[in-house]
Amino acid sequence: MSFLWTLVALVAVLAVSWRFLGSYLAAVYEGRVTWLSWLERPIYRVLRTHPESEQEWTGYAGSLIVFSGLSLVLAYVVLRLQGHLGDNPLRLGGVPPALALNTAVSFVSNTSWQAYAGESTLTYVSQLGAIMVAQFTSAAVGMAVAVALIRGLARSGSHTIGNFWVDIVRGCLYVLVPIAFVAGLIFAAQGGVNALAGPTPIHDSLNGVTQLLPLGPVAAMESIKQLSSDGGGMFATSGAHPFENPTGVTNFLSIVLMLAIPVALTYTFGKMVRSRRQGATILAVMAVLFTCWLAFSAAYEHQGNPAVSAAGVHQPSGNMEGKEVRFGNTSSTLYDIAGTQTSSGATNSSLDSFTPVGGFGALSGMMLGEVSPGGVGSGLYSILAFAIMTTFLAGLMVGRTPEYLGKRIRGTEMKLAGLAILVMPVTVLVLSAIAVSVHAGRAGPLNAGPHGFSEILYTFTSEANTNGSAFGGLSANTTFYNDMGSVAMVVGRYGAIVPTLALAGVLARGRTLQGSRGQFRSDTPMFAGLLIGVVLIVGGLSFFPAASLGPLVEQLSHGRFF
Numbered sequence: 001m002s003f004l005w006t007l008v009a010l011v012a013v014l015a016v017s018w019r020f021l022g023s024y025l026a027a028v029y030e031g032r033v034t035w036l037s038w039l040e041r042p043i044y045r046v047l048r049t050h051p052e053s054e055q056e057w058t059g060y061a062g063s064l065i066v067f068s069g070l071s072l073v074l075a076y077v078v079l080r081l082q083g084h085l086g087d088n089p090l091r092l093g094g095v096p097p098a099l100a101l102n103t104a105v106s107f108v109s110n111t112s113w114q115a116y117a118g119e120s121t122l123t124y125v126s127q128l129g130a131i132m133v134a135q136f137t138s139a140a141v142g143m144a145v146a147v148a149l150i151r152g153l154a155r156s157g158s159h160t161i162g163n164f165w166v167d168i169v170r171g172c173l174y175v176l177v178p179i180a181f182v183a184g185l186i187f188a189a190q191g192g193v194n195a196l197a198g199p200t201p202i203h204d205s206l207n208g209v210t211q212l213l214p215l216g217p218v219a220a221m222e223s224i225k226q227l228s229s230d231g232g233g234m235f236a237t238s239g240a241h242p243f244e245n246p247t248g249v250t251n252f253l254s255i256v257l258m259l260a261i262p263v264a265l266t267y268t269f270g271k272m273v274r275s276r277r278q279g280a281t282i283l284a285v286m287a288v289l290f291t292c293w294l295a296f297s298a299a300y301e302h303q304g305n306p307a308v309s310a311a312g313v314h315q316p317s318g319n320m321e322g323k324e325v326r327f328g329n330t331s332s333t334l335y336d337i338a339g340t341q342t343s344s345g346a347t348n349s350s351l352d353s354f355t356p357v358g359g360f361g362a363l364s365g366m367m368l369g370e371v372s373p374g375g376v377g378s379g380l381y382s383i384l385a386f387a388i389m390t391t392f393l394a395g396l397m398v399g400r401t402p403e404y405l406g407k408r409i410r411g412t413e414m415k416l417a418g419l420a421i422l423v424m425p426v427t428v429l430v431l432s433a434i435a436v437s438v439h440a441g442r443a444g445p446l447n448a449g450p451h452g453f454s455e456i457l458y459t460f461t462s463e464a465n466t467n468g469s470a471f472g473g474l475s476a477n478t479t480f481y482n483d484m485g486s487v488a489m490v491v492g493r494y495g496a497i498v499p500t501l502a503l504a505g506v507l508a509r510g511r512t513l514q515g516s517r518g519q520f521r522s523d524t525p526m527f528a529g530l531l532i533g534v535v536l537i538v539g540g541l542s543f544f545p546a547a548s549l550g551p552l553v554e555q556l557s558h559g560r561f562f
Contacts, residue, residue: 003330010255017260018283022267028174029147029167030272036173047165054160057505060148061498063164064141068108068494071137075104075130079122086125089198090214095121098482105486107131109493110138110230110375112345112468113485115476117236119214124196131232132221136180139228139261140171142377145497146265147272149381152504153405154273156512161504175261176227183223183257191246192219218243222250226257229375231339231346231468239335239348240324251327251348255335258344262286262373265380273405277523282383285531289372290341297354297361298333305355322353333358336469341365343375345468352455352472359471360551363458366465367543368535369424375466381500383535385417387522388503390534392417394520394527404522406512416503423495425542427464431488432457432546440480446473450557454550459485464492 027033031051034040044050055063078085079100083093095103099116106113107130118127144167151161188194199212218234222244225231235241245251263283270279304315323332332349339346340362351362365372371383392409395402402409435441435456444459445452451473458471463485470476476485521527 013256014263017264018267021264025268026271028170033174043169049165051166054163056159057161057501060161060164061501071108072104075134076100078130079126082123082126092123098479102482102486105489107134109466109489110142111466111489112230112232113463114232118234135224135228135230136172136176138230139376140168143171144168146377146380149500149504150269150272152507155508158508161508180224180227184220187219187222187250190250193243194219226254229343231344239346255338258338258342261376262342262379281523281528285528286373293361293365294337297337297358298330300355300357301329301333319355322350340469341372343370343466347469350472356551356554366461366467368539370465385420386535388417390531398520407507407510412506416499420496420499424464424492427488427491428460431460431484444474444481450550450554457546457550460488463488466493
């Protein structure tokens with residue numbers, strides 16, 4: 001399939017997903033979907049809750065923190081004790097403490113950062129009991145926060161924003177499990193490995209060498225990995241490995257799964273606030289940003305590797321270093337931009353081998369706050385925080401009290417939205433500064449100069465954005481980077497979630513005002529343009545100086561930028 005037809009098919013599938021999956025998600029969280037009620041009700045009895053028992057934002061946030069904390073403890077214990085749990089054909093011991101904590105934080109926070117090779121570090125019990133379970137629950141947490149914020153905008157004079165326990169159960173039962181099950185069958189049918197048997201010995205008769213090929217429940221993990229935006233793979237090479245991503249069909253399906261829920265949630269937003277134009281406006285902003293980043297990243301990858309060009313080697317297919325020939329240049333760029341513009345972090349090629357500006361495309365997409373379209377749930381609540389900031393600025397320009405969806409945006413709302421937006425760049429810049437200031441941090445990059453700095457900057461940007469993709473070239477499995485990474489992932493995830501839930505609570509208590517002719521509308525192309533401008537300005541002001549020391553100066557060092 002040519003790349004053009006791939007794009008056409010992708011847009012068509014996502015359009016269907018936007019309309020129908022988005023409508024289905026709204027029905028799920030409004031309690032209108034009950035086909036699994038026979039399983040849902042017993043879970044509520046165990047949790048001692050009820051769909052009609054709603055929580056204020058403090059109770060909702062408290063439940064989320066407790067649940068995430070218990071999930072973190074469970075994942076950590078499984079990783080530490082994996083050598084004593086279940087079958088262990090490779091005789092793997094427990095994961096070391098710093099790495100176990102980093103890995104547990106990574107998947108519970110929906111980051112999927114991996115400082116290890118999965119096939120040689122984790123047992124099947126760890127892959128299923130720690131990693132896969134967290135992939136389901138962390139995605140359900142992200143969707144729950146997004147829906148709580150939507151309720152805050154949709155309700156008037158309410159002190160509650162829903163019930164966290166009900167939202168997370170519905171997200172898992174009605175959304176994540178059914179879609180992941182069907183997608184897993186497709187991965188397996190296409191040749192994705194899905195077995196609980198031990199490694200298979202393969203004898204190479206040409207050189208007389210016998211090696212063990214790791215197997216595992218790869219197809220099942222691949223489906224939820226892509227769907228949940230918690231993209232840690234069974235193998236270190238992720239989507240480049242033929243056991244994970246065997247065909248063009250699975251490559252396309254992976255891209256669809258990464259984008260489906262973040263795109264569909266914009267329709268859910270419009271339906272729940274009773275204005276589909278609002279959802280379409282948010283989707284348009286996401287689409288413009290995604291398309292621009294894909295276009296300039298693909299353009300630079302087609303120029304070829306500057307170092308290879310300097311050696312006098314012609315590159316008719318562009319920069320193919322670190323890419324799979326079976327996928328090609330542009331499809332690999334599409335896959336990796338989808339993985340970094342969402343919070344999946346999945347890749348099917350080496351980002352460290354991208355051209356400087358091609359790598360900057362992956363890096364800067366995260367620096368925008370991953371709002372194009374962002375992760376499962378996190379993308380929507382992040383861009384809504386930007387929309388509230390845009391409304392406030394627009395109100396100041398026209399001399400009216402800022403209103404978004406009939407809710408007045410005052411100092412409290414603006415401070416909470418600003419905190420949710422700025423916690424990520426502050427975390428990235430502070431931790432990057434510490435890393436380049438101490439010996440343990442400077443010892444990590446395997447490359448000197450601006451490329452080495454890009455590796456450090458990319459690491460903390462990926463972790464604080466709950467992305468998890470790795471630039472490569474950094475020795476991340478050290479005590480320093482494991483511990484600092486854990487801090488980045490906790491602060492980046494929950495430092496944004498708590499202000500978002502507080503914002504939802506404040507908005508829910510506010511009265512919805514009737515629209516007037518003098519009101520600045522938030523469902524127009526003008527508002528969409530302003531929102532894009534605010535996203536770019538905040539990202540640029542936060543990160544342009546740091547990016548100038550890394551990928552941009554590296555590109556200029558090759559003598560040209562265009």
